[in-house]
Amino acid sequence: MLKTKRQGSLIIISGTTCAGKGTVVQHLIQRNQNLSLSISYTSRDMRDGETNGVEYFFVTQEEFEKKIEQGDFLEYETVQYGKYYGTPKKEVHELLEQGRDVILEIDVKGAQKIKEMFPETILIFIMAPSMEEVKKRIKARGKENNEQIIKRFQVAYQEINEIPKYNYVVVNDEVQLAVQKIEAILLSEKCRVDRIEEIAVENQEEIIHEFLMDKDFDNSNSFDFEV
Numbered sequence: 001m002l003k004t005k006r007q008g009s010l011i012i013i014s015g016t017t018c019a020g021k022g023t024v025v026q027h028l029i030q031r032n033q034n035l036s037l038s039i040s041y042t043s044r045d046m047r048d049g050e051t052n053g054v055e056y057f058f059v060t061q062e063e064f065e066k067k068i069e070q071g072d073f074l075e076y077e078t079v080q081y082g083k084y085y086g087t088p089k090k091e092v093h094e095l096l097e098q099g100r101d102v103i104l105e106i107d108v109k110g111a112q113k114i115k116e117m118f119p120e121t122i123l124i125f126i127m128a129p130s131m132e133e134v135k136k137r138i139k140a141r142g143k144e145n146n147e148q149i150i151k152r153f154q155v156a157y158q159e160i161n162e163i164p165k166y167n168y169v170v171v172n173d174e175v176q177l178a179v180q181k182i183e184a185i186l187l188s189e190k191c192r193v194d195r196i197e198e199i200a201v202e203n204q205e206e207i208i209h210e211f212l213m214d215k216d217f218d219n220s221n222s223f224d225f226e227v
Helices: 021-031 061-069 089-097 108-117 131-141 146-160 175-190 204-213
Strands: 002-004 010-015 035-037 073-078 084-088 101-105 122-127 168-171 196-199
Touching: 010 021, 010 108, 021 035, 021 101, 021 175, 061 073, 061 084, 073 089, 073 108, 084 089, 089 101, 101 108, 122 175, 131 146, 168 175
Parallel strands: 010 101, 010 122, 035 101, 122 168
Antiparallel strands: 002 196, 073 084
C-alpha cells in the first residue's frame, strides 16, 4: 500500500577527536549492505599503509584545484599546511540515485554546507564518553606532543558547541552499542511520513468487499462497518 522514495538517504557522521567515529563507520558498513561510504579526495601525501581509493582518492594540489573549478565537489576544506579535502559530487549522486544510503564522514563545517544543499540530510554526531577518555586515547597513540594535544582539545570543544545543529548525538562508550543506536536511527528515518512517495488505497467499499471475500475470514459473525 505504501511506496517509499527510491532515492537513498544522505547521512553525515561527525565527531570529536578520538571519538572512534571511523571504527563505528567501518562496523556500520560491514553490517549493512545498503550503506556506502563516500570516499573523499585529498591533496595530502599518501601515508604508509594507505591505499588510493580506500582511505582517500589521492590527487595533486593542481588536480584538486582543477576539480574545484569544475564544480566537482559537494564541499571541500583547506586544512593543515594548505592541503585540501573534498566530498565528490558525482559519486555521491550516483549512489543515492541507485537507492543506496551514503555516509559522509566529515567535519562540522562540511556538515553544515551539505545540510544547506540537502535539507533532508541526517546529521549524527559521535562523542567519546568523556574528555578524560579522549586524553587517554590521544596519549595511547603516542604520536603527538603537548602542544598538539592542547590544539586537538580546543578544536574538540569548539565542535561540541555545534552539536545543536545535528539531528542526533551518540556517545561511543562501546562500539557495538553505538553502532546499534545508529542503526536504530536510520531505521526510524526510513519510517518517516515524508519518505512516502505514494499511498495506494482503494475506496472503502472495495476494502470491505475484499475483506469479506477472503477465504480465511470467518464471516459467520457479523460486523458493523461504517461506510
